[in-house]
Structures are given as C-alpha cells and as structure tokens.
Amino acid sequence: MQAIAPIFYGACTFERVREQFGEERRYLIVCDSNTRNFCLPLFRGGATELPPVFETEAGEDFKSLATCEKLWTFALQQGFDRDSVWINLGGGMVSDLGGFAAACYKRGVAFVNVPTTLLACVDATVGAKTGVNLLSEKNMIGSFRAPEAIFMDTRYLESLPREEWLSGMAEVLKHGLIADAAYWEDCLAAKLSTLEMVRRSIDIKSAVVAADPLENGPRKILNFGHTVGHALEAAFVRAGTHVTHGACVAAGMWMESLAAEAFAGLSAAEGEAIRAGLSALFPALPVEQLSVAEVRSLMAGDKKNRGGEIRMSLPDRIGHCLFDIAVPAGALEEWLPIYTDTCQK
Amino acid sequence: MQAIAPIFYGACTFERVREQFGEERRYLIVCDSNTRNFCLPLFRGGATELPPVFETEAGEDFKSLATCEKLWTFALQQGFDRDSVWINLGGGMVSDLGGFAAACYKRGVAFVNVPTTLLACVDATVGAKTGVNLLSEKNMIGSFRAPEAIFMDTRYLESLPREEWLSGMAEVLKHGLIADAAYWEDCLAAKLSTLEMVRRSIDIKSAVVAADPLENGPRKILNFGHTVGHALEAAFVRAGTHVTHGACVAAGMWMESLAAEAFAGLSAAEGEAIRAGLSALFPALPVEQLSVAEVRSLMAGDKKNRGGEIRMSLPDRIGHCLFDIAVPAGALEEWLPIYTDTCQK
Numbered sequence: 092m093q094a095i096a097p098i099f100y101g102a103c104t105f106e107r108v109r110e111q112f113g114e115e116r117r118y119l120i121v122c123d124s125n126t127r128n129f130c131l132p133l134f135r136g137g138a139t140e141l142p143p144v145f146e147t148e149a150g151e152d153f154k155s156l157a158t159c160e161k162l163w164t165f166a167l168q169q170g171f172d173r174d175s176v177w178i179n180l181g182g183g184m185v186s187d188l189g190g191f192a193a194a195c196y197k198r199g200v201a202f203v204n205v206p207t208t209l210l211a212c213v214d215a216t217v218g219a220k221t222g223v224n225l226l227s228e229k230n231m232i233g234s235f236r237a238p239e240a241i242f243m244d245t246r247y248l249e250s251l252p253r254e255e256w257l258s259g260m261a262e263v264l265k266h267g268l269i270a271d272a273a274y275w276e277d278c279l280a281a282k283l284s285t286l287e288m289v290r291r292s293i294d295i296k297s298a299v300v301a302a303d304p305l306e307n308g309p310r311k312i313l314n315f316g317h318t319v320g321h322a323l324e325a326a327f328v329r330a331g332t333h334v335t336h337g338a339c340v341a342a343g344m345w346m347e348s349l350a351a352e353a354f355a356g357l358s359a360a361e362g363e364a365i366r367a368g369l370s371a372l373f374p375a376l377p378v379e380q381l382s383v384a385e386v387r388s389l390m391a392g393d394k395k396n397r398g399g400e401i402r403m404s405l406p407d408r409i410g411h412c413l414f415d416i417a418v419p420a421g422a423l424e425e426w427l428p429i430y431t432d433t434c435q436k
Numbered sequence: 437m438q439a440i441a442p443i444f445y446g447a448c449t450f451e452r453v454r455e456q457f458g459e460e461r462r463y464l465i466v467c468d469s470n471t472r473n474f475c476l477p478l479f480r481g482g483a484t485e486l487p488p489v490f491e492t493e494a495g496e497d498f499k500s501l502a503t504c505e506k507l508w509t510f511a512l513q514q515g516f517d518r519d520s521v522w523i524n525l526g527g528g529m530v531s532d533l534g535g536f537a538a539a540c541y542k543r544g545v546a547f548v549n550v551p552t553t554l555l556a557c558v559d560a561t562v563g564a565k566t567g568v569n570l571l572s573e574k575n576m577i578g579s580f581r582a583p584e585a586i587f588m589d590t591r592y593l594e595s596l597p598r599e600e601w602l603s604g605m606a607e608v609l610k611h612g613l614i615a616d617a618a619y620w621e622d623c624l625a626a627k628l629s630t631l632e633m634v635r636r637s638i639d640i641k642s643a644v645v646a647a648d649p650l651e652n653g654p655r656k657i658l659n660f661g662h663t664v665g666h667a668l669e670a671a672f673v674r675a676g677t678h679v680t681h682g683a684c685v686a687a688g689m690w691m692e693s694l695a696a697e698a699f700a701g702l703s704a705a706e707g708e709a710i711r712a713g714l715s716a717l718f719p720a721l722p723v724e725q726l727s728v729a730e731v732r733s734l735m736a737g738d739k740k741n742r743g744g745e746i747r748m749s750l751p752d753r754i755g756h757c758l759f760d761i762a763v764p765a766g767a768l769e770e771w772l773p774i775y776t777d778t779c780q781k
Contacts, residue, residue, distance in 0.1 A: 160501055163570055163577055170737070195540070198567060198578045222543060225508055232508055233543045234579065392515070 096204075096217070096238045098293065100286075103205055103242035104136030108178055111240060112201070117175040118142035119166060121189035123149040126181040129250050130207045134180055142178075143169050147188065151328060154184045154223050156232065162192045176201045176239070182208035182255075183336070186238075187230065190221030194236035203240045207247040209259025209285070210337055213266070213292035217241065218300040218313075227325050228392055235305060243293075245285050257373060258337030261316070263288050264372075265344060266295040268365060269312045272410030279368050311414035314404040316344030319423070322389035326381045334376055341373040345434070346426040347405060353422070355405035355413050365409065366433070375434035378427055386427070387420050441549075441562070441583045443638065445631075448550055448587035449481030453523055456585060457546070462520040463487035464511060466534035468494040471526040474595050475552045479525055487523075488514050492533065496673060499529045499568050501577065507537045521546045521584070527553035527600075528681070531583075532575065535566030539581035548585045552592040554604025554630070555682055558611070558637035562586065563645040563658075572670050573737060580650060588638075590630050602718060603682030606661070608633050609717075610689060611640040613710060614657045617755030624713050656759035659749040661689030664768070667734035671726045679721055686718040690779070691771040692750060698767070700750035700758050710754065711778070720779035723772055731772070732765050 099111070109118065120142055122131060127146050135141055145165050147158045166175075179189035179202060186204045193202035206212045222233020248256075260278070267275025274291055277283055283291070296313065303310035320336075320343025327334045348365040351357035390401055404414040444456070454463065465487055467476060472491050480486055490510050492503045511520075524534035524547060531549045538547035551557045567578020593601075605623070612620025619636055622628055628636070641658065648655035665681075665688025672679045693710040696702035735746055749759040 156501065156505055160570075167571055167573065167576060167737070191540075195536075195577045195579060197576060198565065198580055220543065225505075226512055228512065231512060231542060232540045234540060235543055392512070 096219075096241050098217075098241045098243055100243045100290075102246070103134070103244040105134055105138045105141060105178075106136055108176075108203060108205075108242065112176050112203075117171060119169070119171055119175060119177045120144045120180055121147070121162065121177060121185055121192070122180045123147050123153075123182075123185050125149045126185065126207050130180055130205075130247050133246060134205065147185070149184070151184060151224060151229070151324075154188050156223055156225065158188060159192045159195075159223055162189070163196055166192075166196055171196070171200070173197045173200055176203065178203055178205060179238075180205045180207065182206065182211045183214065186211055187220075187222050187233070190236060190238060191223055191233050194221055194234045199236070201239045203242065204238045205242045205244065205247070208251060208255055209248055209289075210255070210262060210335075211259075212243060212245070212248070212289045213259055214262040214296065217293055217296050219304060227329050228389070229321055229325060243289060245289065248285060254335055254338075257341075258335035260372060261337030261341040261344070263292050264368070265313075265315055265340065266292045268344065268406055268409055269315050269404075269412035270295045270299070270410060272408075275368070275409060279371070309414065311402075312404045312412035314414070315406060315412055316340045316347055318390055318401065318403045318418075319343035319346045319386075319426075322386045323376065323378065323381070325389045326386050327376075329385070330380055332377065332380060338373060338376060341369050342376045342378070342430065345369050346423070346430055347403060349426050349429065350403055350416075350418050350422060351405035351407070354403075354416050354418055356407045357405070358408070361406075361409050365406075370434055375431070379431055383424055383427055387423050390420055390423065441564075441586050443562075443586045443588055445588045445635075447591065448589040449479055450483050450486060450523075451481055453521070453548060453550075453587065457521050457548075462516060464514070464516055464520060464522045465489045465525055466492070466507065466522060466530055466537070467525045468492050468498075468527075468530050470494045471530065471552050475525055475550075475592050478591060479550065492530070494529070496529060496569060496574070496669075499533050501568055501570065503533060504537045504540075504568055507534070508541055511537075511541055516541070516545070518542045518545055521548065523548055523550060524583075525550045525552065527551065527556040528559065531556055532565075532567050532578070535581060535583065536568055536578050539566055539579045544581070546584045548587065549583045550587045550589065550592070553596060553600055554593055554634075555600070555607060555680075556604075557588060557590070557593070557634045558604055559607040559641070562638055562641050564649060572673050573734070574666055574670060588634060590634065593630060599680055599683075602686075603680035605717060606682030606686040606689070608637050609714070610658075610660055610685065611637045613689065613751055613754055614660050614749075614757035615640045615644070615755060617753075620713070620754060624716070654759065656747075657749045657757035659759070660751060660757055661685045661692055663735055663746065663748045663763075664688035664691045664731075664771075667731045668721065668723065668726070670734045671731050672721075674730070675725055677722065677725060683718060683721055686714050687721045687723070687775065690714050691768075691775055692748060694771050694774065695748060695761075695763050695767060696750035696752070699748075699761050699763055700752045702751055702753065706751075706754050710751075715779055720776070724776055728769055728772055732768050735768065736765055 179186040219237035222230035225231040320340035324339040524531040564582035567575035570576040665685040669684040
C-alpha cells in the first residue's frame with residue numbers, strides 16, 4: 092500500500108487532472124453543497140463540460156454510510172468501471188467519504204483529492220486514511236488507502252470563513268507541537284504565508300506517515316489532542332451544537348497538555364505556553380453544555396485504545412511527542428473544569 | 437498487503453482459534469442462521485462459553501450494506517477495538533460479508549475464516565477478496581483483504597445438501613479447466629476425496645492469486661465462467677428464482693466454452709468435452725425465465741470490463757486459460773438458445 096500520494100502544487104482545474112490521468116479515463120466529481128457553489132466554478136476552468144458530479148449535503152452528519160450508498164448507487168447507475176478516477180473536491184468530509192467510497196467501489200477505483208479547506212490541505216487529504224461516521228462516532232468505518240494524487244491549489248482557500256481557517260490552524264499548530272518547536276513559534280507569530288504553512292505541515296505529516304503507514308506505532312503522535320478532541324466533537328454533534336473539528340482539537344490539545352504534564356514529563360512552563368498559545372487564537376468552547384460522563388464514555392471508544400485502556404499521544408516537550416501513554420479516563424473530570432475556568436474568564 | 441493466508445488443516449473449534457491468536461484478544465463470531473444451527477455446536481467444542489455471536493439471515497439477499505451496518509453497530513456497541521479477531525463461520529456469504537466488515541471496522545481488524553461449504557473451502561475464503569452486493573449486483577462494494585488464517589476442517593461439510601455440494605464442484609472443475617487438465621479428468625471420474633479436492637483446488641487458486649494479488653492480470657483466469665455466471669446469478673435473484681452460485685458458474689462455463697472456441701482458439705473437441713462434462717453433473721438452469729437483454733446488460737456491468745467493452749477469461753485448451761479477451765455482448769444471444777436446446781433435452 093502506498094501511504095503518501097504525490098502532491099502537485101499550483102493551479103488545479105479539471106483539465107489539469109485529466110492531463111495527469113489521461114483523456115481516456117472516466118471521471119466522477121464528488122463535492123458537497125458548499126464546494127459545488129464556491130469551488131466547482133473555479134475547478135471547471137475553461138472546460139465546456141464536466142464529468143458527472145455527485146453532490147452530498149455538507150457536514151459531518153452526512154459523512155455516513157447512507158451517503159456512501161447513494162454515491163455507490165450513482166456510480167453504478169452511471170456505469171463507472173474500475174478504471175475510473177474519482178475527484179474529491181472539498182474539505183476533509185468530502186475526501187474522507189469520497190476516498191472510502193472509491194476504496195470500496197468494485198473493490199477499489201483511483202481517486203484524487205483537491206482540498207478546499209486549510210484543514211484538508213494540511214491534514215485530511217494526506218496520509219491514506221478514509222472513513223465515515225457511525226453512531227455519531229467519527230471515522231469508525233473506513234480504510235487505509237492513499238489518493239493517486241493531491242492537487243494543492245491555495246486559491247480554493249481564499250473564500251474560507253474565519254472559523255474554517257482556525258479549524259485548519261489547530262492541526263498546523265499540532266504539527267509544530269509534536270515535531271517542530273520553531274514552526275510552532277512561527278505560526279503563533281503569524282510569520283508564514285498559507286502556502287508556506289501548507290508545505291511545512293505536509294512535510295511533517297508526510298514524514299510521520301511514511302515511517303509508519305498503518306499506524307502501528309510512531310504515526311500515533313498525529314493523534315495529539317484527538318483523544319479528547321474527537322470525544323468533544325462527537326458530544327457536540329449529539330448536543331446539536333455546531334463546532335469545528337479544529338476547535339475541538341485545539342480544546343483537546345489544551346486539556347491533553349495537562350495530561351502531558353502529569354503522564355509524559357512535559358514541563359509546567361511548556362504546558363502553560365501551549366495553553367496560552369492556543370487560548371490566544373481559539374475562543375473557548377461551551378463545554379459546560381456537555382455531560383462529563385458522555386465525553387468520558389466517548390473517549391473510551393477511541394480507535395487508539397487497546398484492551399479497554401485509554402492511550403494518548405502526548406508531547407514530552409514542545410516539538411516532540413510520545414505515544415501509547417496510558418491515562419486514566421477519570422482525569423478528564425479534572426481537566427474540564429480547569430479548561431472552563433481558565434478559558435471562559 | 438498479504439494476499440494468501442496461512443491455511444490450517446484439521447479439527448477447528450473456538451479453542452483452536454484462540455490457541456492460535458491468544459487468550460488476551462477479544463473474539464467475535466459471525467455466522468448465519470444455517471451455520472448457527474449446524475456448525476456453531478461443533479465450533480463450540482468443549483468451551484463453556486463462546487464470545488459474542490453476530491447472526492445474519494442466510495442468503496445473498498442479506499450480503500448487503502444493511503447487514504454490514506448491523507454488524508458494525510453490534511461490534512461498536514459491544515466495544516470491540518482494533519485488536520479484536522473476528523471469526524467468519526460459514527460459507528462464502530459469511531466470509532465475504534464478515535471479511536469486508538472486518539476490513540473496514542475502525543479501518544481494519546483481524547479476521548479468520550472457518551469455511552463450512554465446499555464452495556467456501558475451494559474459492560471464497562482463499563484470495564483476499566471481500567465484499568457485499570449492491571442493487572442485485574454481486575460484490576460491487578468490497579476490498580482486497582486477506583484473513584489472518586483459514587481453518588480448513590472438512591467435518592463442517594458433512595451436512596451439506598447436494599445442491600450446495602455441486603455449487604462447490606463448479607469451482608473445483610473450473611480450477612481443472614483453467615490450470616490442470618489431469619485434475620479436471622480426476623474430478624469428472626469422481627476419484628478424489630473431499631480433502632484431496634480442497635487441497636488441490638487451494639493449491640491452484642493460491643498459486644494464481646500469489647502471482648497477481650490485486651488482479652491486474654493473470655489472476656483474472658479465475659473468472660472463467662463468471663462473466664456469464666454472475667450475470668445469470670443476478671438475473672435469477674431479480675426473478676426470484678433460487679439457484680446456487682456454482683450452478684450459475686457451471687452454466688457460465690458451458691456458454692463461455694462456446695466463446696472460447698470462437699475467440700480463444702479452443703478446439704471444438706475440447707469445447708464439446710467441457711460441455712459434456714458439465715452437463716453430466718449439473719442439471720440445466722431454467723434460463724428461459726430470463727430476459728436476454730437483462731442478462732446482457734448485467735454482463736456489461738461486470739467489474740472485469742474496461743472502457744465499456746466486455747472482457748472474458750477463456751481457456752485456449754483444457755488446463756490453460758487466457759484473459760482480457762474482448763467478446764461482443766451480442767454473442768450471448770446465440771449461446772443462450774444453444775444451452776437451452778442442448779441441456780434441456
């Protein structure tokens with residue numbers, strides 16, 4: 092299995108993709124209602140006609156088996172065979188869903204990603220993970236399958252709302268925290284262009300994924316902030332409160348920095364610096380809406396756990412991260428009030 | 437990706453599986469209503485308790501995304517993590533469905549197959565293909581993923597109905613026709629024990645799969661009889677007529693032997709010998725119930741096609757097979773009446 096896809100930087104339209112993969116292939120575009128409006132016109136470029144477009148409603152609620160079944164049915168009815176190329180034009184929701192659907196359709200057709208959010212550029216489209224949600228739990232059903240290529244065209248990011256921008260910044264900051272202290276500092280100081288951040292984050296993530304494509308070990312450091320973050324995200328979905336993935340990961344890193352001090356040897360000064368950096372950028376989440384017991388139970392269902400115990404990826408210093416650290420689920424009950432007290436002041 | 441699983445011959449009970457994979461793993465048994473009744477008691481052996489059992493209704497109609505979703509929900513609610521081992525106790529329907537579900541659950545958990553039909557022993561469980569049906573088309577959604585092990589215990593075959601036995605024999609005969617003329621002769625002459633047939637068929641299939649795990653080329657010879665066979669099978673499902681997979685493959689090989697004479701250089705004498713051998717064992721299928729146009733359209737949707745053209749795997753002599761042979765879909769309209777006239781006399 093190829094875990095790292097080739098990345099093509101620069102302007103990406105349908106013609107560009109077809110140039111890469113050939114006139115004779117059949118193409119299918121997967122997008123959501125947002126990217127159909129804001130990105131498909133740019134993607135069309137000078138083409139007089141586009142291949143068939145499958146449009147899903149936007150949002151995690153639709154990253155589901157039901158949407159996959161609609162996409163598979165659409166593809167089958169349109170007569171797509173194994174030789175086709177599917178183009179995921181969108182954020183992580185579209186590439187996770189479209190990638191999983193492509194990985195399973197007739198046991199696998201080629202797909203490429205054209206990420207249209209900062210989060211997708213730096214995170215979701217790199218690394219061969221695909222998946223859909225089940226019972227409000229994220230990416231429970233999925234596969235390890237890399238796209239044939241990623242087309243990285245930052246023009247698609249220009250219309251991003253601030254909230255979506257921040258969602259990507261959480262992963263950017265995570266990359267600094269787990270692997271590159273100078274990058275963390277540069278990002279906090281807002282010294283870098285979008286393209287520079289995309290390149291540096293991708294370099295970090297690619298190196299981690301290449302070393303451990305199937306997440307047997309060191310790749311797990313990419314999960315820093317995600318044990319708590321995913322549980323918060325699922326709990327907010329159940330509560331019907333809209334929050335972004337990155338906002339939850341930022342809150343997750345905030346709380347997991349406390350765990351890192353307690354269980355991974357992170358110094359109190361660096362723990363404080365992490366929390367201050369995150370709080371400067373991210374508004375506090377309304378975690379008081381959530382049931383602590385529910386978040387705790389969601390953490391217990393995390394894919395990274397083994398033998399029923401909670402395992403976290405935690406930095407021992409800024410720029411370096413440990414993994415498989417056992418952490419008692421009960422500790423969450425201490426962190427949530429600290430987060431609320433500190434961030435909502 | 438590992439395409440060939442280790443095969444353990446001999447008595448297989450739950451204790452045997454647990455001995456192989458460890459006391460500390462969590463196990464889930466997938467079976468259908470038949471294997472629950474006829475095979476689970478043998479599989480229990482001396483164990484005082486069994487792990488959680490997921491039971492699906494039997495039959496191709498239930499080899500569906502809906503059943504997968506039930507299984508995934510069951511596994512999630514039972515708290516199965518990535519370290520678990522799923523045991524598919526059943527025929528090809530159970531191993532295809534359970535294998536696909538395991539391959540996608542939390543992006544992949546280990547699974548083993550305990551085949552309980554001749555067909556599953558010689559075909560479905562060897563070769564890393566999993567999948568479920570969509571819109572009456574077989575295995576449209578699936579993955580390439582090998583079981584961790586196959587436990588080959590022919591005691592499970594002792595209660596097989598004659599019809600199910602024949603269904604496996606079609607694949608056994610196919611192995612002879614595509615790869616080993618002497619084996620074809622021995623099978624027709626009923627010279628071999630069940631265990632001998634299972635071993636020889638597995639050896640043939642394993643060698644073919646090992647040479648081309650992802651079916652880019654030579655593995656396609658395993659599809660002899662299946663272009664027509666799968667289309668017949670899907671059409672009979674739509675018509676509500678019960679027929680087995682093997683009976684359809686036998687009829688498929690019968691008709692494709694005509695294609696082999698026309699497009700692959702098979703001699704008329706060997707074509708005749710193939711059809712006579714198949715007719716001696718397999719009762720004629722009621723193909724007059726089917727619409728020729730529908731069977732033709734189902735053939736056109738076959739996964740092996742490329743660029744909209746029908747491609748078949750066809751023997752050029754008994755014991756050797758070519759693949760990717762272009763065949764006009766219209767030829768079906770000649771073969772069906774020949775089959776009906778010859779076999780229903």
